[in-house]
Amino acid sequence: MVRCEYCGRILHVNRSDKYLLCSKKCKQKFKNKIDISNTNKFVLNSVGKEWISVKNIVKSNKNKFEIVSSVSRLIYFEKKLIKKEKGEINLKTNVSIKKK
């Protein structure tokens, strides 16, 4: 299964020649590595060993799309977070730090 490198959703149509990106929006946001790094840091600081819903991570930050995308990348690509539920990530998904 191939996923968008920005938002982590299943890729149906690739909008990039170089990377795997599902939309113009993701293509644009994928370029901003500083934003990506800052959002990842914010998410990792919000999540501990206890389950927390994606909704509760988003609550304190208005960049919902960026946060959900970061959670997806941290689960699917970087493997720093795990999710409790099966299926695609949404606001109800519970996540926690992957124990080493």
Ligand SMILES: [Zn+2]
């Ligand atoms: Zn995408």
